[in-house]
Amino acid sequence: MMPSHSIRSQQDHEKLSRQASHKDPLVRKEYWLSLAKEYQWRKFPTQSLEGSFEGGDVRWFSDGHLNITENMLDRHLPLLADHVALHFIPNQEGAERRNITYQELFQSVNRWSKMFQSLDLKANDVVCLYMPHIPELAFAMLACARLGLVHSVVFGGFSAQALRSRIIDAECKLVVTCDGSYRGDKYVDYKNIVDVALTSLSESESESENEIENKILSKVKHVLIHDHTKKPISLVKGRDLLISEELKKIPMDTVVKAVDRKAEDPLFILYTSGSTGKPKGLLHTTGGYMVWAGWTMREVFQLRNDSLFWCTADAGWITGHSYVIYGPLLNGITSVMYEGIPTYPSADRFWKIIEELKVTHFYTAPTAIRGLESLGDEFPKHYAMDSLQVCGSVGEPINLEAWEWLKKWVAKERCPIVDTWWQTETGGIMITNVAGITPEIPTKATLPLPGVQAILLDEKGNQATREGTLCLSHPWPGMARTIYGDHTRYRENYFKAYPGFYFTGDAAECNERGEYRILGRMDDVINVSGHRIGTAEVENVINESHFIVESAVVGAPHDIKGECLWAFAVYQQHEGVSIMKPIQELLIEVNQLLTKQIGAIAKLDRLIMVPQLPKTRSGKIMRRFLRKLSQGEKDLKKLGDVSTLTNPEIIEEISKLI
Ligand code: WT7
8 A cells, every 4th residue: 555645756745745834734734644644653643743943842743652663663573574674784794794584673672672671770761872883783772762761872983082971961871882893994992982981080180070970970870781793801890781691581582562652752862063062962752753764764765665775874873863773664674784884895895785785775975975986986887786776865965076976886877866955953854856756956955855844044034045044944743852951052053043943054055946955064063074073072172282272173175075174273372482383293182182082083184273363353263264265265355354353464374374
């Protein structure tokens, strides 16, 4: 039976868009409730949307009850028990692959749930998952969801300090990790990093803040460790538990009753960078996220029952949450989970996997495409990849060259490419062409999906015609409901700049047909290889160097990463004399600091020491001018009005240093 909200033609797209955005709230309500009907609810909701952007409080399907794992697992068993749910490809080429059927996944998730149940956790407790991209991460996420625990996955590339601050912010009660893992030939020492993250700060240097943090950390009663590499590890007595040992006590056929969750009960927290120094823990709730992840997955990619979907993102990011784990399993299809990197052991690894597994859908990031493109056409050339039906791009604007390369060498001029714009905050895809159905325009995300209402605004908040700030004017089910522990920040961040609208932070242009091109971030967030990094976060770390008094970080263009980090910084002075250190040495030192405090993704490509930073009278650093300089602007007249600066002459001086 064809689900009621399928997009099988442009007319469908138009019709559903009209229904979902109808001026009559009853028509809208009917639309959204019928989307929800495709799932199994303990109690079907009578409400769709309640609340509004103005209030900063939005609820969806609020009187509905469900458990999302029943929709991802239990519901599929009658027909799909032996169908592969997860197809795991390890980092090491020769290592054993794993085909995990829906029945097996159900079994693992239930046994993991049983294991979690023995740990004295209560509903809505937050569990930190710091793991490589392996099936055990999926088991842990779903076991949390089954029990009404809230997972907070922290990407393995983050450092011990970054992990620590996320554990503290969410007041986690349990950490799940593994001994270690390889990505490419790089070893990540998960267990050690967790140990460092959980170490109390020494009392001698302890200020009251340290005491508070130590107290929160002491609430992590257990660390569960999966023996992934089987390397020897040391265990902290009373705290650390080996998953292999715990599971021995749990019979294979254990079934744990899924906990009843209200639609608005929290499902997960995921941290992302914002424009202040502190990462934001976006909180997603259960019913709305399920409906949005499930529906966008099926429609954008035009799934079929036999689809074999490969999203190359790590489940440590929202893309992996929605399109490696939740979306595919909600739709009962097979999802590929790959532990490694695109170029290991050689640059044809992706193409080999596509061909060997007969992948039908390939969803990746422009930075990966550019990286592979830079290694030459030779690699994809020898692979027909004729199983492929759809390719997708996500994470940053895709440049024409990368788009054309993907179209030629991977899509083989045969498959549609979808360019999907969305964010950690949106939970699922928002603006995109629909594969093979709506027009595909290179470098344009094109049309908002039915139910998504986009608008461009100018600085005064009036509607802009061609180019402006991308905002959304109507709530959608998949949106994050709050920033964990800081609802005021949530309101201020997303709903204050333009009252009545959700502020995306992106600039965009739009033509008369309503097709969007996303131009990139316009706030103090930099997109490096498709990952968001806040300038303030990086500057705070740089300023800790004894040689630097202050700094300004900007995104400079980079062939593969899209943008890379450049810092302009001022030497610390001592009695009026700058304490100099050769720039190359200082760059190494600063990068070590950044790796330690944030992770290798926050490393600088360039450090430029300047006499002063451009500032306004109120002391605000004008990064805008520095950004333009780093983008190669030579004509200083084109930088814009520098008269608001207290030190306009500094611009010319800085330009000579680049
Ligand atoms: C930011 C969100 C959820 C996707 C993974 C990144 C940029 C994302 C596109 C696209 C142009 C894009 C935007 C957005 N972005 N997709 N198709 N075209 N830009 O999630 O870390 O929350 O970052 O990524 O700037 O705001 P994220």
